[in-house]
Every structure is written in C-alpha cells, then in structure tokens.
Amino acid sequence: MIRKEVSSPRRDYDLRLRAVSSAGEAVGGDLIEWxxxxxxxxxxxxxxxxxxNLVTVNNSMWRKIGSVGKxxxxxxxAVIDEKGNEVIxxxxxxxxxxxxxxxxxxxxxxxxxxxxxxxxxxxxxxxxGLMDQNGYIWFKGRGDDVIKVSGYRLGPEEIExxxxxxxAVQEVAVIxxxxxxxxxxxxxxxxxxxxxxxxxxxxxxxxxxxKSRLALYAYPREIEFVKELPRTETGKLKRFELRKREExxx
Numbered sequence: 001m002i003r004k005e006v007s008s009p010r011r012d013y014d015l016r017l018r019a020v021s022s023a024g025e026a027v028g029g030d031l032i033e034w035x036x037x038x039x040x041x042x043x044x045x046x047x048x049x050x051x052x053n054l055v056t057v058n059n060s061m062w063r064k065i066g067s068v069g070k071x072x073x074x075x076x077x078a079v080i081d082e083k084g085n086e087v088i089x090x091x092x093x094x095x096x097x098x099x100x101x102x103x104x105x106x107x108x109x110x111x112x113x114x115x116x117x118x119x120x121x122x123x124x125x126x127x128x129g130l131m132d133q134n135g136y137i138w139f140k141g142r143g144d145d146v147i148k149v150s151g152y153r154l155g156p157e158e159i160e161x162x163x164x165x166x167x168a169v170q171e172v173a174v175i176x177x178x179x180x181x182x183x184x185x186x187x188x189x190x191x192x193x194x195x196x197x198x199x200x201x202x203x204x205x206x207x208x209x210x211k212s213r214l215a216l217y218a219y220p221r222e223i224e225f226v227k228e229l230p231r232t233e234t235g236k237l238k239r240f241e242l243r244k245r246e247e248x249x250x
Contacts (some may be wrong), residue, residue, distance in 0.1 A: 003034060003170075010038045020045060024052070026139040028065035032058075032091045045069065048138065049125055051117070052096045056137050066161070068129075075233040076102050079131040084120035087131075091140055093154065094129040095122035126222040128155055143238050147176030147185040149184050150217045159171065159220070162213050163188060165205055168196040173229050175242050177222060178250065186219035187231060189242055198225035 009015060020039045025044040026221070027035075035043045047068040048054035055077055058069030066079070071077040078086045078096040096103060098121055098203035106114035117124050128140040130136065141147075141155020148154075163172045171191040176184035192198065203223045210219040230238040 002039075003031065008159065010040060011043075013040065018042065021046065023048065024234055026157045028157065028164060030161060030164045033067050047137070052100065052123060052125065053102045055096055064134075066134050066138065067132075068139045069137065070135050071137075072113075075129075076100070077137060078122065078130050080119065080122055081207075084122060088133055089130065091128055091130050093143075094125040094127045094137060095119070095140075096125065097121055098123055128153065128230075147184050147186060149176065149186060150182045152215075152217055154218055154221070156188070159186060159188070159210065159214065159218055160212050163190070163220070165208065165213075166209050168192055168202060170205070170228055173237050173239055173242055174220065175239050175246065177246050182217075185221040186218065187222040187224065187246070189224050189226050191226060191229060195232075 006012060017040040018043040020035055021044040022035075026047075030224055032045065033044055043060075045058040045068060046054045047056040047058075052075075052116055054072055055075045056069045057072050058064065058067055076099075078097070079088075079092040079093045081092045083188050098118065099122070103123055103135070117126075125142045128143065128146055130138040130140060132138065139155070139157060141157055142170070145156050146153050147156060154176075158231050159174045160172045163174070169190055170193045172196055173189045175187055175189075179185040181195040188206075196202070206223060207221075217221050230236060230241040
C-alpha cells in the first residue's frame with residue numbers, strides 16, 4: 001500500500017527509519033528489495049498465525065530474499081506431506097511441532113475444528129510451503145488460495161511475484177478460474193503503473209514474461225486490467241472476492 005501511494009519515499013521524504021517489519025501477508029522478493037532501497041536496509045518479514053504466534057523471520061542476519069526466513073527461536077518448523085512425513089525441497093504443508101511454548105490448546109467448544117489442525121506430532125498452519133536444504137521456508141500459498149492446474153498445485157504468490165517484476169505492473173492478484181479441460185486456468189487481475197494502458201499486446205507481453213520464468217502451466221491464460229484490487233482494512237488481498245466475481249459470471 002505504501003508503494004502504491006508513494007513510489008519513491010526516500011526521495012520525497014526525510015526518512016530515518018531504523019527498521020521496517022511486515023506480517024500478515026507474504027511480501028515477495030520484489031517488494032522486499034524495494035523496501036530495502038526506499039525505506040530501510042533492515043527489513044524484517046514475519047510469518048505466523050494466531051494459534052502459534054510468529055514462527056519464522058526473514059531478517060538481515062540470515063535474509064534470503066523471496067523466502068519467509070528461518071524458524072524463530074523456540075519453534076520447530078517443518079514442511080510435511082499428507083502422511084505427516086517431513087520433506088525437503090518439496091511443496092507440502094507448513095507445520096509446527098506440537099511441543100511448542102506458545103501453541104494454542106484448541107478452539108473453544110469446537111473439538112472437530114481443533115482435530116483438523118493436527119497431523120501426528122504437527123500443528124498445521126493451513127498454508128503450503130517448501131523448506132530448502134538450508135532450513136529456509138518458502139511460502140507457496142494459503143490453503144484456500146491454492147490453484148490446481150493440470151494436476152499441479154500452485155500457490156498464487158509464486159506467480160504474482162513474477163508478474164510484479166514486469167515494469168508495467170503495480171499490483172496483481174492471481175486466482176484459479178474453473179476450466180473443463182484443465183480443472184482450472186490461471187487468471188491475473190492487474191493494476192498498471194502510471195504511464196501504461198491496457199492493450200492486447202501488453203497482455204501477450206506479460207504472458208510471455210511469465211512463460212519465460214515459470215512452467216508453462218503456471219502462466220496466466222487470462223489477464224484482466226483493473227483500477228484497484230479488493231483488500232481488507234489491513235491490506236490483505238481478498239482473492240475470495242475475485243473468485244466470487246468469476247463464479248457469478250459463469
């Protein structure tokens with residue numbers, strides 16, 4: 001939201017920020033690099049949830065741009081498969097070991113919902129991610145936002161982070177649109193930067209831009225240019241609202 005309103009805050013204001021912190025929504029590598037340049041070199045990205053508090057941090061001590069960092073002290077984090085086995089360099093569910101100092105005990109008077117959040121010795125965060133060989137967590141998407149295309153599970157954030165690298169793109173939100181052949185196709189809603197106008201040639205250019213950086217099944221087969229994206233009061237994308245719009249059209 002800051003980037004949208006003030007593209008060059010360091011130029012326009014006498015900033016003396018010692019640190020900047022973000023949580024609630026995956027930021028993405030492109031935005032982290034912008035914040036380090038325009039706001040403060042000390043940018044901290046936190047990942048967590050109400051039930052388990054903050055479980056990872058990506059900061060200047062061990063930053064790897066694009067990831068959500070490493071587990072915070074006191075937390076044991078893993079990515080697990082459907083059987084509850086830990087996996088490396090493979091997309092699975094982000095999980096916290098239940099022997100955790102701040103993990104919740106359960107949902108009030110709702111044992112069924114509580115039971116769904118656990119698998120073996122792990123609490124499920126409800127998000128997909130990947131842990132690399134160095135212990136960094138790479139956020140791939142919230143469980144409700146995951147898109148299934150031609151048998152593959154894709155997180156919208158991964159596609160959005162690539163589209164945001166295109167010079168014409170200010171903001172983007174990606175959803176899955178139902179398709180009889182593929183199950184879903186990827187649709188991107190894009191807010192353009194000042195100086196750019198919607199056109200068929202720009203649609204094709206952005207599609208080719210994504211194709212050259214991701215697998216072919218991950219590029220947006222449909223692109224719609226919009227003036228703004230639906231967000232919550234805290235700035236989170238309301239992808240469910242975009243999905244609802246598409247359902248109402250069909």
